[in-house]
Amino acid sequence: LAKTTQPISMDSYEGQEVNITCSHNNIATNDYITWYQQFPSQGPRFIIQGYKTKVTNEVASLFIPADRKSSTLSLPRVSLSDTAVYYCLVGGFLEAGNMLTFGGGTRLMVKP
Amino acid sequence: NAGVTQTPKFRVLKTGQSMTLLCAQDMNHEYMYWYRQDPGMGLRLIHYSVGEGTTAKGEVPDGYNVSRLKKQNFLLGLESAAPSQTSVYFCATGADDYGYTFGSGTRLTVV
Numbered sequence: 001l002a003k004t005t006q007p008i009s010m011d012s013y014e015g016q017e018v019n020i021t022c023s024h025n026n027i028a029t030n031d032y033i034t035w036y037q038q039f040p041s042q043g044p045r046f047i048i049q050g051y052k053t054k055v056t057n058e059v060a061s062l063f064i065p066a067d068r069k070s071s072t073l074s075l076p077r078v079s080l081s082d083t084a085v086y087y088c089l090v091g092g093f094l095e096a097g098n099m100l101t102f103g104g105g106t107r108l109m110v111k112p
Numbered sequence: 113n114a115g116v117t118q119t120p121k122f123r124v125l126k127t128g129q130s131m132t133l134l135c136a137q138d139m140n141h142e143y144m145y146w147y148r149q150d151p152g153m154g155l156r157l158i159h160y161s162v163g164e165g166t167t168a169k170g171e172v173p174d175g176y177n178v179s180r181l182k183k184q185n186f187l188l189g190l191e192s193a194a195p196s197q198t199s200v201y202f203c204a205t206g207a208d209d210y211g212y213t214f215g216s217g218t219r220l221t222v223v
Contacts, residue, residue, distance in 0.1 A: 034211055043116075043202045043214025044155070087154065100145070100204075100212060101171070102154035 004088045009107040018075045020106050022088030025069050033064060033071045036087045038105070044087060048073070075108075083110045115139070118203050118215035125193040125222045133188040133218050135203030141213075143206035144186040145170070146178060148199040149217075155202060161186055193222045 005023040012018045024033070032051055036044035048055055050062040050071070061074040075082055085105040117136045125131055135144065142163050147155040157170030159178040167178045175197060177189045190197060203215040 036211075041217070043204070043217055044212075045214070046211030049211055101157070102147070104154045 003101075004090055004103050006086075006088050006103060006106045008104065009109065011109050011111060012078055013111050014079055015077050018078050018082075018108060018110075020073045020075075020086055020088075020108070021070060022073070023070045024088070024090045027068050027090050028092070030092045031090045032092070033062065033068075034089045034091075034100075035060070035062065035073045036089065036102075038085045038087065044102075047086075078108075078110045080110050080112060082108065084108060116203055116205055116213050116215035118201075118218050120218060121216070122219045123221070125190075125220065127194060127222060129193050130189070130191050131193065131220075132190075133201055133203075133220075135186040135188070135215060137184055137186075137203075137205045137213075139205060139207065139213065140183070141205035141207045142183075144180065145204040145206065145212070146176070146186065146188045147202045147204065148172065148197075149202060150199050158188065158201075193220075195222045198222045 032049055034049040035047045037047050038044040048057055048060050048062045050064050052064050055062045063072045085107050087102050087105040089100050091100055119134045145160040146158040148158055149155045156172050158172055158176050159170050161167050161180040164183040167180055179187045198221050201218045204212045206212045
């Protein structure tokens with residue numbers, strides 16, 4: 001399983017763009033990169049997933065360089081409600097026995 | 113609404129007692145997982161299942177057992193609870209295109 005490294009915490013202000021970078025140097029060819037968001041007392045929630053280049057949805061963008069050894073989650077114009085822990089996960093998806101390994105995540109604090 | 117339902121939501125056990133946590137899903141997903149999350153920590157995988165009738169060990173399986181007799185249900189059992197098992201337990205299901213869906217968690221305290 002590819003190990004991931006993220007900053008422990010980040011602070012931002014409302015309206016700013018937030019970029020959280022995740023390192024995954026030993027990512028495998030078949031691995032996808034997935035980001036989850038977790039609010040206190042709730043289970044993690046899927047945000048975005050990608051394999052290479054750039055992926056965008058209504059919530060965030062995910063930038064993946066050509067070597068795929070890192071990825072950056074971009075949250076445009078954050079609000080107070082984006083205060084949460086963000087997890088970067090790397091792994092395959094369909095293979096029997098596949099499982100997700102969560103690191104410590106990045107605790108994002110959005111201030112007014 | 114479709115999703116993952118965990119019961120119970122809260123439980124307090126005495127050391128040595130047993131209990132079963134139930135995870136039920138109505139999304140027809142093949143993969144199901146049990147995680148535990150200790151305060152301020154990430155999630156750690158306890159056991160998982162890749163289909164009805166199958167189970168496998170994750171990172172921290174000791175002290176837990178699981179069963180997947182029906183595709184929609186994944187049970188996590190504690191035969192003899194210990195204070196070290198005080199945690200929040202999350203169930204998740206997996207499918208190819210939509211990521212993993214988590215339940216709302218079971219907060220377990222062992223005294």
